[in-house]
Amino acid sequence: MRQIQFNGQKTSIIGMGTWRIGESDEKKDSEIDTIRYGLDHGINVIDTAEMYGEGASEKLVGEATKYYDRTKYQLISKFYPYHATPELIKNSLHNSLKRLQTDYLDVYLLHWRGDTPLEETISGLEEVKKAGYIKEWGVSNFDIDDLKELISLPNGDNCKVNQNLYNIESRGVEYNVLPWQKEHNISFMGYSPFGSDKNSYLHPKQIIKELADQKNITVFQLLLAWAIRNNNVLSIPKTSSVEHLKSNLKAVDVSFTNDELELLDRFYPAPIHAVPLDTI
Numbered sequence: 702m703r704q705i706q707f708n709g710q711k712t713s714i715i716g717m718g719t720w721r722i723g724e725s726d727e728k729k730d731s732e733i734d735t736i737r738y739g740l741d742h743g744i745n746v747i748d749t750a751e752m753y754g755e756g757a758s759e760k761l762v763g764e765a766t767k768y769y770d771r772t773k774y775q776l777i778s779k780f781y782p783y784h785a786t787p788e789l790i791k792n793s794l795h796n797s798l799k800r801l802q803t804d805y806l807d808v809y810l811l812h813w814r815g816d817t818p819l820e821e822t823i824s825g826l827e828e829v830k831k832a833g834y835i836k837e838w839g840v841s842n843f844d845i846d847d848l849k850e851l852i853s854l855p856n857g858d859n860c861k862v863n864q865n866l867y868n869i870e871s872r873g874v875e876y877n878v879l880p881w882q883k884e885h886n887i888s889f890m891g892y893s894p895f896g897s898d899k900n901s902y903l904h905p906k907q908i909i910k911e912l913a914d915q916k917n918i919t920v921f922q923l924l925l926a927w928a929i930r931n932n933n934v935l936s937i938p939k940t941s942s943v944e945h946l947k948s949n950l951k952a953v954d955v956s957f958t959n960d961e962l963e964l965l966d967r968f969y970p971a972p973i974h975a976v977p978l979d980t981i
């Protein structure tokens with residue numbers, strides 16, 4: 702499995718997203734099998750959130766991982782922006798840990814920016830870090846101005862991760878967020894490489910289908926391989942199917958020629974100035 706330096710550790714270049722899992726009895730076995738298959742085949746990052754199914758995703762992840770060595774994978778969860786005060790962070794974290802059947806998170810993320818002053822959120826996160834309930838903390842859906850503001854605050858430069866939308870149709874972070882985070886040693890996670898459920902946020906153009914056919918891969922494999930092409934993004938595709946996961950794992954070994962990348966750039970241009978970031 703290709704590795705990336707993420708949150709100070711060598712980590713698989715793809716993690717497992719878990720939005721919309723744990724919500725259906727019918728899919729439960731397949732979802733558990735999929736997470737276990739991923740862990741058994743070199744994926745060592747799982748991304749979840751208290752928001753996903755209002756705890757159902759964390760519960761499923763807890764069940765899937767309960768017999769695994771906790772030190773062998775990074776578990777990331779997120780809290781709602783309206784739970785971002787020190788007291789509410791403690792409460793949310795306690796509930797997440799319980800559902801996940803673990804006693805710590807590797808990274809705890811503010812899911813998106815809300816009304817609570819960032820100073821308060823940082824101080825709550827530092828408290829639970831000191832107490833050993835989380836190893837590190839980070840943010841999600843922060844643009845360059847949010848990030849700059851964050852690190853200017855007391856202990857703000859302890860932020861280790863920012864997680865944003867990143868796929869071939871949403872490339873805004875390439876302009877300033879990715880280079881800035883690299884410079885400041887803040888790991889980047891890219892979510893929704895396929896544009897989320899049913900490609901709702903990414904509408905593959907004909908060229909993607911044509912190039913995928915030429916390369917003898919699927920559209921999904923092309924999209925995932927593209928997101929991780931530069932080895933600077935930890936992408937977290939979600940799937941509840943072992944078959945799909947096998948296909949996604951194969952995508953990790955797909956590479957592109959410069960001509961292929963230039964062709965894709967023509968249809969999906971890289972940003973040449975700062976743009977408002979897409980989010981889901």
Ligand SMILES: NC(=O)c1ccc[n+]([C@@H]2O[C@H](COP(=O)([O-])OP(=O)(O)OC[C@H]3O[C@@H](n4cnc5c(N)ncnc54)[C@H](OP(=O)(O)O)[C@@H]3O)[C@@H](O)[C@H]2O)c1
Nearest residue numbers: 718719720841892893894895896897898938939940941945
């Ligand atoms: N921080 C944030 O605000 C934020 C926002 C959105 C997402 N996220 C995180 O990022 C993760 C990924 O994003 P996402 O769930 O929105 O969408 P995604 O990973 O872009 O797409 C998931 C969809 O692709 C399908 N799929 C996966 N592999 C496939 C394959 N090989 N062939 C065919 N279909 C395939 C899945 O269906 P099957 O399950 O049937 O395979 C599902 O419908 C989330 O689960 C979550 O952890 C974070």
